[in-house]
Amino acid sequence: MIPPFVRRCPDCGHVSWSRRFAVVSTADGPQVVECPACGHRFETIDNPRLN
Numbered sequence: 001m002i003p004p005f006v007r008r009c010p011d012c013g014h015v016s017w018s019r020r021f022a023v024v025s026t027a028d029g030p031q032v033v034e035c036p037a038c039g040h041r042f043e044t045i046d047n048p049r050l051n
Contacts, residue, residue, distance in 0.1 A: 005017070005018045006018065007020075007021050007033070007044070009021075009035040009037065009038065009040055009042070010040070010042055011035065011038055011040035011042070012035060012037055012038040012040065014035055014036070014037035014038065016036065020036055021033040021034065021035060021036065022034045022036065024041060030043050031043070031044070032044070
């Protein structure tokens with residue numbers, strides 16, 4: 001069985017399902033997500049461009 005994919009905010013430590021973190025896309029920059037608890041934006045390593 002594959003374990004569920006969870007994401008942790010590096011700023012406040014909020015842990016949630018990856019779908020709960022809103023994706024903030026920019027046309028020219030990297031794709032970042034926003035923490036629903038504190039609003040901190042950070043880049044993730046599960047970027048589809050890495051595949």
